[in-house]
Amino acid sequence: MTNAISNRNKMNTQDLLDQIAFIKEIDKVKYIQRKTKLFNSDRCENDAEHSWHLALMAIILAEHSNESIDVLKVVKMVLIHDIVEIDAGDVFIYDTAKNYSNTDEERLAANRIFGLLPKNQAEELIAIWEEFEAGETDEAKFAKSMDRLEPLLQNTSNDGGTWKEFGVNYDKVYEKKSVIQEGSKSIWNYAEGLIDESVEKGILKKE
Template sequence: MKQDLLKILEIIKLGEKLKYELRHSWLSNGRQESVAEHTWRVSLMAMLIEPMLKEEINTSRLLKMIIIHDLVEAEAGDVPAFDTLDNKQLKELKAQNEIHAIERIRDTLGNELGQEMYDLWFEFEHKETYESKVANALDKLEAQIQHNEADLSSWIDIEYKMSFMMDRYVEFDPTLKQFKDLIEEDAEHKLTHAGIDVVDLKNTILTSK
């Protein structure tokens, strides 16, 4: 028992790093966001939206997946999605680093709990189960909500386009699709208010597909 608790304490201490591992997202008060803050709000979103999903879902499994999926960034660091969007080599390196991290987490625990965390992390990555699809969708949607709340000066050019590129994450569920539309509307309002031609921006996305 004591040895198992010591191993759990080690993983909890690892999780502390997520409190100061920063994402490429800024808060409405001008402070940069930590990974831990992002993960917490994805969990909140899961709890709030779960009753509205089209299929019955294993809420415990969903929340575990959300909590675990970013834990690897305590070792591998956070790599923004736009950095890997058109960079296959960096995308592969990111994947390798994260796999090594989840293997170390599994081996540190060295028991059924470690294997469960390992399996849930890969379930999230493979996006094949209903729970993993929901977790992935909420992860992407929360990031866009945070961008919408941040000052536009914190955005880079690619993020203008990425505001309207979330369809593939939500197409499996009508509630998430509608939720995505509301988030896109907020982004469109923000960009339009700043004098950015959103129609032209969306056309650019369509022609690049």
């Protein structure tokens, strides 16, 4: 009995050390700068701020999901979805040189970073990350809606923001943002209105 308790204590200690190592590693997310800027600001947002904002958005806006969802799972998705950028770096959604979608580089990053955790936790978070990337479940669709909505709100608050800075036109914005409707038709109706309004104001150009 004493040996069993001793072994369990050793396992718990190792789990704690692994969890602390992960917690220290993900501090790097705070240093990853995104292209979008804070609301009504010239300062770029970092990945940690982005993920925090999405988590609160998911909680607040969950009632607008097309389907009933597990909100906690959505929160987990948006909190971890960009952790892979510690290794893979941030890819601008409108980048023409590199595909924004999932890459082998990101998968290697997920395995390394989440792999710092005890096996069960690592497997859970990798599975949640993969579910988000696949975008097929109701939770993943809603999480992606949040991920596409926040930069839209930022750019409309910043007189076009990254759209103007990088010469992004209406067609490209509409293509990327229309994903929102897969998670929430009502939020998409609102978002589509913002896009149209941005065209009317001249901060988003049609070609």
